[in-house]
Amino acid sequence: MEFKDYYAILGVAKDAELKEIKKAYRKLALEFHPDMNAADDAEEKFKEVAEAYEVLKDTEKRAEYDEIRKYGAGQKQGFTPPPGWQSESQHTHWDANSEDFSDFFNSVFSARRSRQQSHNDPFSQGYTRADYPMTGQDxxxxxxxxxxxxxxxxxxxxxxxxxxxxxxxxxxxxxxxxxxxxxxxxxxxxxxxxxxxxxxxxxxxxxxxxxxxxxVPHPLFDVQGHDLTMTLPLAPWEAILGTEITVPTLDGKVKMTVQPNSQTGQKLRIKGKGLKRKSGYGDLFAVLKIVNPPETDEKALTLWNELAKTSAFDPRKEWS
Structure with missing residues (x-):
């Protein structure tokens, strides 16, 4: 006869508290319940889990099992109860129907047993398909x-x-x-x-x-924690001369000032226009990007040429 390690069956330590045992049992009972698991061995595993819980949930029964565990844990297939063990178990009462429990259970706890069912814990009222309370799936x-x-x-x-x-x-x-x-x-x-x-x-x-x-990804704003970032396109003359721009936010539009001589990559902060957080709101950061016109007419081209002749600005000065 095989020795049953009820702690291993439930996956708990031998010094586990009752709440840990109960939690492990509920999880495994749900996993292997025949109504929820179509595997061929699900019902047998379910009975094994129910048997382990039947013993470990009760302080007195668990104490008796711990004693016999010291005696037989290493015997595995060759386990037999110690002499006189049955007479020590006369006072034990079992809450669940034990006919479907293992030979190990019936051999160790085969003394007189009451089949009274506990009404305090629905998980202790047997485990047949008909009357077992099952928590719904999440x-x-x-x-x-x-x-x-x-x-x-x-x-x-x-x-x-x-x-x-x-x-x-x-x-x-x-x-x-x-x-x-x-x-x-x-x-x-x-x-x-x-x-x-x-x-x-x-x-x-x-x-x-x-x-x-x-x-959902937004067409204008990127999320960084509770802050938002957006790209703010500027025409070259807006970046040079400065301007006032109407900027969209999540809850409307606001006006902001772009200072003269602004550069691509600069960040302008609009306070309190980010996402909601525990206290207040995050901020919205507008990242400047200078954008050239896609087309240039004759008049504009003349102005650009005039600017090129009069300006001493060298963007590659660091190379020399």
């Missing part, structure tokens, strides 16, 4: 958000496939939901909507819906 959904919509909270209608167990089969149906997107969301942010995921079965809770925020 759902993941990517939600595109325009930069303008991050400045305030907004309502958005989303659609996703909601899972549900019907007649012992996992089915998915389209669900439409109106959700509230909070102000100041950022790219990659994850928003949890409790109970809006897959439907639970047999009294189990619904799963959760997780919204993954993806900021």
């Amino acid at each position: 759902a993941e959904l990517e939600v595109p958000i325009f930069l303008e919509d991050t400045l305030h909270s907004s309502a958005k209608t989303v659609e996703f496939m909601q899972s549900e167990v019907v007649n012992a089969q996992l089915v998915k149906k389209k669900k439409t939901l109106k959700v509230k997107i909070p102000q100041g969301v950022v790219d990659g942010q994850r928003i949890r909507l409790k109970g809006q995921g897959g439907k639970g079965s047999q009294g189990g809770e619904n799963g959760d819906l997780y919204l993954h925020i993806r900021l």
Whole structure:
């Protein structure tokens, strides 16, 4: 008979606290439940997980198992209970139906047992397909958000496939939901909507819906943290003489002054016109770029020639 290492089955340490054991059990029970997993060995693994949890969830039962574990952990296939072990287990009570448990379980804990079920923990009430409470599956959904919509909270209608167990089969149906997107969301942010995921079965809770925020690329603005950057094109004479320009922002237009003798690559800051953050807003940075006219008429060409003759400016002076 094979020795059963219940700690290894649940993937927890031998000194694990009850909350760790319970968390591991719930995860594995959901993974291997026959209604959710079509693998040939899913039901056997599910029973093995249920058996391990049945023993480790109770302080008294766990203490007895820890004692016999010291005796038999190294025996593996050749395990037999120590002499007189059954008489030491007379007081033990089991919450779940044990007929489907392993030979190891029945050999070690084969003394008188009560089959009373616990009503405090739905995960301890057996594990048959008919009565096992199952938490619904979580759902993941990517939600595109325009930069303008991050400045305030907004309502958005989303659609996703909601899972549900019907007649012992996992089915998915389209669900439409109106959700509230909070102000100041950022790219990659994850928003949890409790109970809006897959439907639970047999009294189990619904799963959760997780919204993954993806900021839609903007034609004018690039995102850098909570700041925005944009390219501000200038005609050569605007850069030389200076000018006042109307600049678009996420929430309207503002006027800004470009100083004389401005250069390509210079950054001008427009305070508070970036994205929402915990306190206040980021800034908008306008990066100057001098752009030549695509076409030059006779009159303009004459002026450029005159400028070339009168100007002593040498842009390649550093080369000499």
